[in-house]
Amino acid sequence: MKKLITNLASTLAVATGVAAITLVLYAWDLPPFRSDVQTTDNAYVRGSVTLISPQLSGYIVDVPVKDYQAVKAGQMLARLDDRIYRQKADQAKAALAAQEAALVNSNQQQRSAEAKIGSSEASVESAQYGLRRATENWNRVEALAKKGVMAESDREQGRTTLDQAEAAVKQAKAQLEVARQDLQGIIVGRDSLKAAVDGARATVELAEIDLANTRITAPRDGVVGEVGVKLGQYVGAGTQLMAVVPEGTWIIANFKETQLSRIHVGQPVTISVDALDHRELSGHVERFSPAAGSEFSIIKPDNATGNFTKVAQRVPIRISIDPGQEQAKYLSPGLSVVVRTVVEEDTTAAAMAAVEHKG
Template sequence: MLKSFRSATTLVATSIGAIGVVLVLYAWRLPPFDSSVQSTDNAYVRGQVTLVSPQLAGYVGEVAVQDFQHVKAGQILVKLDDRIFAQKLEQAEATLAGQQAALANSEQKRRSDEARITSSQAQVDSAQAALKAAEASWKRIEPLLERGVTTQSQADQARAALDQSTASLHQAQAALEVSRQDLASTLVSRQSLEAAVQGAQAAVRLAEIDLQNTRIVAPEDGKLGEVGARVGQYVAAGTQLLALVPERIWVIANFKETQLAGMEAGQPVTFTVDALQHAQLNGHIERFSPAAGLEFSVIRTDNATGNFTKVAQRVPVRIAIDPDQALAEHLSPGMSVVVSVDTKARGI
């Protein structure tokens, strides 16, 4: 009887030990339970959450949306009080009008200077003609004076007329040079006025941009998170008013480095979603992280500071969600998923 009891006890212990070994082999995917399918529950749905903030400081005048609302690109989300910015735009436009008037006046002065140059040139031509006449008269009278045919008084008058014509020519030439310098000065000042007009135009554009920025719009289609803006609230530039979650989503699966052998971009992927009662969806590997997640941590570990225990690192793998899946519309960033990849499958 005792022998039979001991035999039964030994059989039970042996069976329990065998079952334990089998469980260990299965848990560690060791032969004969090794598989080409690699899975991880360290995986989540990801998306680009955009924090919407104003570029200006001011008071919130209107909040046009509500929590979790679906919005379209360009739809108004929040309006700031725009009275000050509207007045700044009018002020900039008035300054621009003044600068444009000054530039137009400079253009009129340029034309006046050009006309004055033409008039001065005519005076020079007239003085040159008078000088030629005076020189001709003197050349006729001078020989007659030497022969005593004409009087000294007539010779003096001819000489005086020659000297006066010479002086008149010099005066006309000087007036012409003054007119040319006036035109040059006008042209130089015109460049300054043109620069002032360009600066005023830039100021108008900046004022227009500021006025437009009082209307905070959705940068793209998506759903809103909680709306933190309140009417009458004073906000500074960069204050977080709300968050926008675009419709583009994907999955990030953090596989152990020992699981990556055989994985390649394009391989089909299946994943189950905890929030959808473990419903299965399909996707494919899009790309691999260039480094393990530890390399991107703020505080990196130093394995040379003491005793070392080897820990398998995890490498993020980006997985694209295949289109035309009805359940994919219910996915949201942050949801937990379980990802499985058959490393023997060929990439797309």
């Protein structure tokens, strides 16, 4: 009896060991359970879900769309109270008009300064003529005074006239220089006025952009998700109002790292969709993630401390859905699917492609 019990215990231990080894081989997809067909149920439909948020703050005055409504690109989804932004745009336009008027006035001042320069040049020329007459008269007076036929008072009068003529020339030249400097100041000041006009014009454009942004529109054709904003609600810049889901989906399948050697870009796959009564669609492997999914998580695993248990990592693979399939239009982002690779006849070429991809 004792021997029988011992034999049963030994048999049970051997069976348990074989079962454990078999389970490990199956879990790690090792021979004899290794298969060229790779399957994962860790796969989901993905799409370009666009979250809609305002760039401005304000009260919502209109929400013309409803939950799950189809919209076109540019169609208004919501509108902010635009009274303040409209007044800012008008204020910016008035400031621009004032700066443009100042620039026009500067042009008029330049023409006036140029006319003053012409007048000053004529004054210099006239003063030089007066100096020439005074010089000639002084020469005659000086000659007569030397001969004693000219009274001393007349000689002094002639000298005074000459000095006044010389002073008049200097004054005329000084006025000409002042006129030229005034013109230069106007020209230099115009650059500042032009910059002010450009700044005012930019302010107008910014105000008009803000005014346009009070209308929140669809960036592309699609279907609106759940509308989370209500009429009269105050929202800030960046507040999530709703989402727009455009057409076009793909699959992200997370395969174990031990399965990657038998998967390559371009390999056909079948996609079983839970939401469509497990109907199958066809697709192709489009590209591999550059890193395991754990590398993109917010809290990364720390394998450098404590006891370690090796866990097979999963690598996301993007799978495109083949066109021309009627059921594909019913796929929505977030749905779960089961992905299974298709065995190709040229397995050698598939293996070489997989090695080349990993290289």
